[in-house]
Amino acid sequence: MIAAATDTGTFVPRIELGAWVESFISWMTDTFDPVFDAIKTFFESTYDGLAWVLSTPPFFVVALVLAALAFWARGWKLGIGTFLGFCLVAAMNQWDNAMESLALVIVASVVALVVGIPLGIWAARNEHVSRVVRPILDFMQTMPAFVYLIPTVVIFLTGPVPGIIATVIFAIAPGVRFTELGIRQVDAEVVEAGRAFGSTDRRILRQIQIPLAMPTIMAGVNQVIMLALSMVVISGMVGAGGLGDDVVAALQRVDVALGFEAGLAVVILAIFLDRVTSALADRAPVAKALKATR
Amino acid sequence: MTGDSSTTPAPAEAPAVSVRGVYKVFGPKPGEAVRRLQAGSSRDEVKSLGTAAVIDASFDVAPGEIFVVMGLSGSGKSTLIRMLNGLWAPTAGDVLLGDANLAKVDGKQLRALRRSRVSMVFQHFALLPHRTVLENAAYPLEIQGVGKAERQQKAQEALDMVGLSGWADSLPSQLSGGMRQRVGLARALAADTDVLLMDEAFSALDPLIRSEMQEQLLELQEKLGKTIIFITHDLNEAMHLGDRIAVMRDGRIVQIGTSEQILSDPANDYVEKFVADVDRSRVLTASSVMQRPRVTVTIGSGPRLAAREMRDADVTSAYVVDRKRTLKGLVHAEAAVPAAREGVEKLEGLVDPDVVTVHPDTPLAELFAPAAGTSVPLAVVDDEGRLLGIVPRVTLLEAMAPGDNGNGNGDDSNGDDSPESAADSTPAEVLADGDHPTEGASA
Ligand SMILES: Nc1ncnc2c1ncn2[C@@H]1O[C@H](COP(=O)(O)OP(=O)(O)OP(=O)(O)O)[C@@H](O)[C@H]1O
Ligand SMILES: [Mg+2]
Numbered sequence: 001m002i003a004a005a006t007d008t009g010t011f012v013p014r015i016e017l018g019a020w021v022e023s024f025i026s027w028m029t030d031t032f033d034p035v036f037d038a039i040k041t042f043f044e045s046t047y048d049g050l051a052w053v054l055s056t057p058p059f060f061v062v063a064l065v066l067a068a069l070a071f072w073a074r075g076w077k078l079g080i081g082t083f084l085g086f087c088l089v090a091a092m093n094q095w096d097n098a099m100e101s102l103a104l105v106i107v108a109s110v111v112a113l114v115v116g117i118p119l120g121i122w123a124a125r126n127e128h129v130s131r132v133v134r135p136i137l138d139f140m141q142t143m144p145a146f147v148y149l150i151p152t153v154v155i156f157l158t159g160p161v162p163g164i165i166a167t168v169i170f171a172i173a174p175g176v177r178f179t180e181l182g183i184r185q186v187d188a189e190v191v192e193a194g195r196a197f198g199s200t201d202r203r204i205l206r207q208i209q210i211p212l213a214m215p216t217i218m219a220g221v222n223q224v225i226m227l228a229l230s231m232v233v234i235s236g237m238v239g240a241g242g243l244g245d246d247v248v249a250a251l252q253r254v255d256v257a258l259g260f261e262a263g264l265a266v267v268i269l270a271i272f273l274d275r276v277t278s279a280l281a282d283r284a285p286v287a288k289a290l291k292a293t294r
Numbered sequence: 295m296t297g298d299s300s301t302t303p304a305p306a307e308a309p310a311v312s313v314r315g316v317y318k319v320f321g322p323k324p325g326e327a328v329r330r331l332q333a334g335s336s337r338d339e340v341k342s343l344g345t346a347a348v349i350d351a352s353f354d355v356a357p358g359e360i361f362v363v364m365g366l367s368g369s370g371k372s373t374l375i376r377m378l379n380g381l382w383a384p385t386a387g388d389v390l391l392g393d394a395n396l397a398k399v400d401g402k403q404l405r406a407l408r409r410s411r412v413s414m415v416f417q418h419f420a421l422l423p424h425r426t427v428l429e430n431a432a433y434p435l436e437i438q439g440v441g442k443a444e445r446q447q448k449a450q451e452a453l454d455m456v457g458l459s460g461w462a463d464s465l466p467s468q469l470s471g472g473m474r475q476r477v478g479l480a481r482a483l484a485a486d487t488d489v490l491l492m493d494e495a496f497s498a499l500d501p502l503i504r505s506e507m508q509e510q511l512l513e514l515q516e517k518l519g520k521t522i523i524f525i526t527h528d529l530n531e532a533m534h535l536g537d538r539i540a541v542m543r544d545g546r547i548v549q550i551g552t553s554e555q556i557l558s559d560p561a562n563d564y565v566e567k568f569v570a571d572v573d574r575s576r577v578l579t580a581s582s583v584m585q586r587p588r589v590t591v592t593i594g595s596g597p598r599l600a601a602r603e604m605r606d607a608d609v610t611s612a613y614v615v616d617r618k619r620t621l622k623g624l625v626h627a628e629a630a631v632p633a634a635r636e637g638v639e640k641l642e643g644l645v646d647p648d649v650v651t652v653h654p655d656t657p658l659a660e661l662f663a664p665a666a667g668t669s670v671p672l673a674v675v676d677d678e679g680r681l682l683g684i685v686p687r688v689t690l691l692e693a694m695a696p697g698d699n700g701n702g703n704g705d706d707s708n709g710d711d712s713p714e715s716a717a718d719s720t721p722a723e724v725l726a727d728g729d730h731p732t733e734g735a736s737a
Contacts, residue, residue, distance in 0.1 A: 193414070196414040196491075198437050200405065286423055289424045289465045289466075
């Protein structure tokens with residue numbers, strides 16, 4: 001396992017960490033094959049369904065729906081901007097790619113949040129969990145993003161599923177962190193008030209901690225979605241589909257025109273997702289209540 | 295000299311809250327720390343084992359009493375009060391709420407006790423910002439499982455009680471600090487528990503609002519008769535509100551007593567220093583400084599007797615009371631002596647009704663204005679108008695100076711009113727310890 005020396009000639013022993021991880025992954029692949037198959041089927045069908053819903057109707061119908069969402073979340077300016085932006089995407093012939101990417105982002109973000117928010121709550125309430133989770137998140141966040149693609153490809157081969165899984169892993173950290181932070185930041189006296197009047201912990205969580213942490217949790221949701229979008233582009237390298245595929249293709253062919261168009265479509269998607277989700281954070285009841293003063 | 299409960303007047307009824315030998319140590323080895331403390335170690339000696347926030351606290355709080363816990367920052371007040379509703383569990387000792395021992399109940403029973411027996415008002419209000427004032431006030435009832443219509447009605451009643459009737463639909467962020475704390479108070483009142491815990495409830499308010507809230511609390515207390523445990527680091531507040539006061543220092547209760555006991559008989563240097571800067575004029579009341587009137591005569595007696603009594607006592611006026619000791623007024627020597635000479639039988643026509651009276655609970659601060667408007671001592675009378683004692687101006691000035699009593703005679707020089715007051719008051723009173731006036735001189 002440990003060779004005598006490295007080829008650099010020094011006496012540092014060569015630790016085959018990489019090889020261990022590799023054999024661990026292949027052991028996992030062999031052992032949990034049915035599990036991975038089930039996961040793969042689940043993600044694939046969810047993604048396919050969503051992509052179908054987004055790309056089947058004429059583009060302006062979907063663009064109008066998204067514009068209406070933006071209007072509802074923030075106002076008419078964002079609504080109009082959204083509609084024009086998505087028309088531009090269609091005009092650049094990137095519509096189908098953009099919708100596939102959007103579907104990837106949505107599926108990956110939902111999964112990341114469904115796992116991440118409860119984990120964040122748990123970590124906020126339990127010091128041991130927090131101490132275990134924190135370094136893992138640090139590790140996951142600092143690892144170069146496309147490294148996640150390698151094991152996921154080994155396990156799930158190519159296509160959207162390894163892209164989704166790698167995206168979930170890459171994007172989950174702020175979902176956990178912001179949730180934990182938000183709940184820990186809730187005024188201890190208010191939580192104490194809940195306890196002092198005889199509320200159960202579960203009810204305090206539901207009626208006090210989560211509502212008061214909501215603006216912070218929503219900021220985490222925004223971060224998760226933005227990270228997911230950036231990872232979706234990277235996962236074009238494994239043929240996950242969407243705008244990432246064109247970006248990777250443009251890179252390989254040194255095709256400036258294609259690269260610009262696909263890149264601009266990503267930017268439009270990013271602005272739309274960012275503005276809408278950050279507007280949702282402002283709509284949390286606590287955020288609104290605090291704004292009522294000014 | 296630690297003031298354990300044995301040195302305090304034991305409440306006659308079964309206590310509403312009872313604290314027995316309670317310790318709270320935060321840190322790695324709380325149990326060991328308590329054992330050392332019980333064996334006589336000091337707080338500093340057990341520092342390595344943990345922070346001893348509360349050390350051997352024992353006291354009983356009677357139903358309907360306002361019990362104030364006072365001490366400097368870090369003396370353990372918050373920790374103590376949080377053990378009274380089980381937010382903290384004591385490291386050692388027992389806390390009893392009525393007959394329920396908090397150490398012996400499980401989580402579910404503890405929550406039931408919090409819902410039914412004890413509520414709390416917080417220093418920084420601790421309101422739910424996303425809920426309206428009414429919903430905040432209704433929160434304890436919601437936890438108690440009261441139906442919506444009923445809890446809104448009760449919450450509205452509580453808001454009415456604290457003077458926030460028109461604010462039910464506002465959000466806490468739209469209210470001023472004083473109003474927010476009223477919501478906090480209304481919330482605790484809506485819970486309708488016998489015991490109310492208030493941890494520095496008024497400390498975050500500015501002085502004017504604060505004294506307004508103090509008055510309101512006393513008023514509500516009069517009406518509702520709750521048992522209140524009130525934490526403060528402000529001695530004036532403690533003295534104003536507290537039926538009894540516990541002074542804490544470094545986790546220990548160093549004295550328990552009424553405000554007057556603590557002022558006049560501090561248990562040690564610490565308490566003495568603490569009370570040195572108290573505004574005595576707000577703490578001491580007319581009853582605590584009043585003296586027994588030198589001469590009182592009953593309205594049925596004649597001027598001859600009155601004149602003789604005044605001469606014997608070397609004063610120039612006497613208080614006239616009826617058989618029930620109801621104050622009728624003053625009779626002056628310059629009226630009584632000629633009348634006695636002329637053989638007048640009755641005092642009645644000679645009584646000067648123009649005596650300024652004050653209630654025994656009036657703080658000294660409020661005695662200065664009436665005292666300035668009259669040349670005779672203030673008469674202290676109870677609700678039925680019975681004469682309890684008198685407050686000469688000299689006594690008033692003496693009482694304002696901290697320290698030992700009985701040296702007030704020398705500084706006549708600063709009293710611009712010395713001629714009259716010397717004549718009317720009772721200088722160098724041998725009876726100045728304020729015991730109750732007797733019928734002595736009247737018959
Ligand atoms: N949760 C805790 N963990 C560790 N130490 C604590 C904890 N709570 C309080 N202490 C310590 O216990 C001591 C008493 O604190 P406590 O809050 O009861 O004081 P206090 O009299 O309420 O002071 P203040 O007037 O500042 O509110 C302090 O030394 C404090 O540092
Ligand atoms: Mg405190």
